Amino acid sequence: MKYPPTRTVDIVADVAGIAVPDPYRWLEEETPEVRDWQRAQADLAASVIFDGVDRDAVRELVLAFDTGARPDPPRYAAGRWFRAVGTDVVVSGTPYGDGRRIASLGEGVPSWLAPSPDGSVLAAGICDDGSEHNTIRLFDTATGRELDGAPTQVLHSAWVGGVSWLPDGSGFYFFALTGPPEEFRQAVFLHRLGAGTTLEPVPVGTSREYTLIQTSDRWEVAAHRVGAPFPIAVRRVGGTWRPFLTDSPGTIAGHIVGDRYVAVTDVDAPRGRVVAISLDDPSDWTELVPEGDTVLRSLTPVGDHLYLSEFDATFARVRILDRAGAVVGEVPLPGRGALSSPFFPLTALAVGNPAPSYVFAFSTPTTSWAVHAHRFGAPLETLVPPAVTLDATVEVGEAIASDGVPIPYHLISGRADASDAPQPSNPPVLVSAYGAAGVPLLPAYQADLAAFVAAGGAVVQAYLRGGGEFGRDWWMAAHRERKQVRDADLVAVAEHLIDTGRAAPGGLALTGGSDGGLMCGVAATTRPDLWRAVLPRAPLLDLIGGTRDPYLEFVLRKAWGDPDDPADVRRFLTLSPYELIRDGAFPALYIQAGANDPRCRPWHARKFAARLQAAQRGAAPILVHVFEDAGHGAATGHDVAVEQDTEWLAFLLRSFGLRI
Template identity: 70%
Template sequence: MNSSPPPYPPARTVDAFEDVAGVRVPDPYRWLEPETDEVQRWQRRQAELATSIAYDGQDPAAVRKLIETYDAGSRPALPRFAAGRWFRAVNTPGAAAPSVVVADRPFGAGRPVVDLTAFGDGQNPAFLSWLAPSPNGRVLALGVCTDGSEHNTVRLIDVDSGRVLDGAPRQVLHSAWAGGVSWLPDSSGFFFLALTGSPHEFRQAVYRHRIATRDSAGSTVVEPIPVGEGSQEYTLLQFSADGRWVVASHRVGSPVPVAVRDLSRPAAPWRPFVTDCAGTVAGHIVGDRYIAVTDVAAPRGRVVALPLDAADPNDPASWTELVPEGETVLRSLSPVGDHLYLSEFDRTCARVRILDRSGAVTGEVPLPGQGALSAPFFALTGLAVGSPPDDFVFAFSTPTSSWGVYRHRPGEADIETLSAPAVTLDADVTFERAVALDGVEIPYHVVRPAGSDPTQPAPTLISAYGAANVPLLPQYQPEMAAFVAAGGVLVQAHLRGGGEFGRDWYLAAHRERKHVRDRDLIAVAEHLIATGLTTPGRLALTGGSDGGLMCGVALTTRPELWCAVLPMAPLLDLIGGTRDPYLDFVIRKAWADPDDPAEVRRLLRLSPYQLVGPGVFPAVYLQAGATDPRCPPWHARKFAARLQAAQEGDAPILLHVFDNAGHGAATSYEVATAQDAEWLAFLIRTLGLGRQEASG
């Protein structure tokens, strides 16, 4: 490390304050929020400094090669089924954007339907956010993003000719979290959730779009679904196969079927369904029932059936229990032909049981190891399944074996490998536990290079999240695999607030108990040190989004524990976030009520930007995306400036905001590779791993 801090671009302070519910909070770097020319110049100089220090003494091409080698095992986009055919995106080496092919088998060679290169904006390649073929297989709907932000627009393609159809809706979708579009069973149109104004305003509505025909023009109108006055939550529509029923599932993290409509009665309006439920009821329409995984009266989950014509669907006593709560955590259902495949977690590892349409368990899928199934980040997105296939096609990986794709046919004993894992990491995996302050055991996985000496303290990276009911699973992650291949030890910590162990685990670190997640992290770090796996001088921490906030709290409250901290696409200013419509929605849901002074003062104790004070801090590498709509780059800018000014030690505080990058879900391969390579270079340098030496 350098003997003195690097020469940072100067950052002035201003006499600015934020008043939230009467609580006056200084905001000395407010000027770094708007995208002015001054801010852009400062940001570019910060990026140049970060790159030069991260790669100091290393060959950037060699680090990139390491990332590319392990990125070969990245999670594939599973093909979508319709009318006996399979649609999937194909990334051709050297191509600026993927193409979509259609085949009669999930990974058959097939034929091209459309090349997304045509949808680029002239400067940036097109990114495929989602794809959804119509039930009759004749029209393909695509979500296209060109700036990494996740904001995408619908394109419609004639499958037979590859022609781009006129009349696609013009509304902008905020993300792919609501699954893109939900086709009507007769393929005459679809529903989709989109913004009603500018992305910054974050107001969404469900629209109904009718496809133009020879006899009628297309149309796009708002669908009046009763989701509750003022709700900003996400909504996804689900149809029965026979076209009679449609259900509106609402809430991205803990969805419930909030409304139902009987389409066999054209004049029948939407009827409120499950409207009084704090838990999750997430499933699919089967006949005249909604069969779902719920955590109501079952923290680890159970499977229930709700009659779609129930007089009081809010009363759990009217639900029929099909699979009772057990020792595993029930997570989701997938319709497959006449069956439902039930995904579960057994000590975070995947298990899949098979149910018939009555809900009886008829078998179990023989998975290829102890690992994880591919699944969307949020439960609501997982409900967007389109036309149910006759076979269960799934992606699976372990921390040391990259993603493969497999097929299970109902009634068969074995699975078929459709696409074998491309990468095997030479490492060992163990499952350990730390004990939190309140006596609760906090599990974590350790991924250690094979042949390394377990008695010697190792350069170690903790990766954690612990929020939003989202599980951190024992799955393959390319950038983490590259870190282990470089000689590091990876620790995946399963903190409270996540979804790995059911509803009680999630709520234990939610809203007013958010601090529990931070204490769990410290318990894991201290346990790693106490057991001799590592030392503070060899311990790093990373996390993204809400996990980036976790990193910010950890480095400002316990700086002595870490050698390096790497917040990614981070949320760092909870007070300033209340001025952003999207973040205000998130903060109210997951942290506190910003209209309550006591709650605002509690937010102050959780907000890293406000926690910064003079001190000796570890090395920090902040990475953000210039077009991130969830955690805008000003969070990282303001935090970096304040931390650089407060640093009394020698370790560098680095910031790199990447252009044409968002929150990660729509970032192009080239930009994502550059991000991962610089992140890894910083870790190699800071932890003293096997350097990728400069050539020449």
């Protein structure tokens, strides 16, 4: 393989007194030289991947399974429902009625929609470069006219749901950057319609952590911390903010119900319980739903009830509580699958205006996203049926980790009618996993994985420790000083698949995104013998370099350790894929990144690919493609995402000799 020329530099970083050579440091810059190198690498990747693979046929397969792949239930206000249809916003009297067009969002991707409580003004967050950085636009819903005077601050992401309207509709709170995005400094702002924007003095100290303001007619609550939120401050409407719970050992994520904060918490209950906390007295807790066998995830207010979302061995369950906290019913879900929900508990608190029915998206690993509505005492209503059904089966299994802990997985296998070409007798298996940050990987529809199964492959979705599928203890088992547990769990799953004949030797591939991309990098460099192909997406790959990036430094301190502590830095070196590379034979790698990714910047992919290309002593290709107008995924435009999936899938097909 003839790779584009890549120079090295004699740079040694000093991190907490530890000397770390960094020969590809120059690839962190955004210079003409780096961009030329990046384009040359992208051209090489495409030329190799599509050599003998029909690009158009692969794209058609991707598009066939992309329908219904991105759930986006409408938002409610004052008897009307608001939703994005392409680049337009439509309002209708029913969730998916024909309605009328009230605004055009232009070329950008809508990150979120938030109608005011009376439905007269629509706030929308628009991102135009895939980065997730979005700005607020305001529209008069009666005329469609865009309103002047919208806040100018940039929101780093949609992780607090955009804006939190005041109950009277006179304005809203929002959480935004206070300086350039690369500095990653954020604060709460209050915007009054027609009166401008001011900083809101919520007592959260100098933390960069996310904060979401929740409002009611009598109370306002500041929910603080994205992965494990808790009510850090409260005030009566018109009063002064006062500290409430100044710290919490776990999650306390809830809503204002009268004069109480009703929340799901894992404090003293690793799988979660429901409590009510007096907003006048933070020491006054009442348990409403005790800890049980399921993992409690979130509450959603609907009329006079609270809908409680749970995980039952990863599969969704929804029970219904009255406002006193008594369980009064259960939603009859249409199968064993997953609800569409945010990655982080804080985001799930941004429910907007309480709706008269519980509207939710639901899918299974073999059926695409549908949207349903439920009213207490009434049957389940299907608003949008699933558009795709994959001809496949789902097997529940488990591998045993080195310390004896069972690691669950789902095996999705079968053959759709997408291909009549001869296929290998033992289908190749793609392992998809994450296992980090308490984020649950759920048995939901993923279009790219479904397309691979349709092409003759099989998918194993592995639920590694570090994720949020089985509660706080499962998360903490691979957190900070125990991060290596996640990587050992992955090896246990891979070896189990081969030992049990579910995969042939040389028949495994691996994919994961973000921190899951780091998992891929560790797997490729420490156990290259296990994998035919490894496909990191939007990956974190250089922990030491991450200490110089304000956003990643924030993430490292939360989930990995202290970049100022030499002992922690030495541990980073044992877990950072860029630092783990040594000369050897590696599996085929296809590293995919976005040029505008603010979380795992594209230099992670560039540096890792360059170092691995130089170290490769085997015959398999090491390819990298940084896509323009793409970010971490959430705000990447549809057309760009289709091209990313097409190249990703084509690399898998090529690696295993599959034909479509």
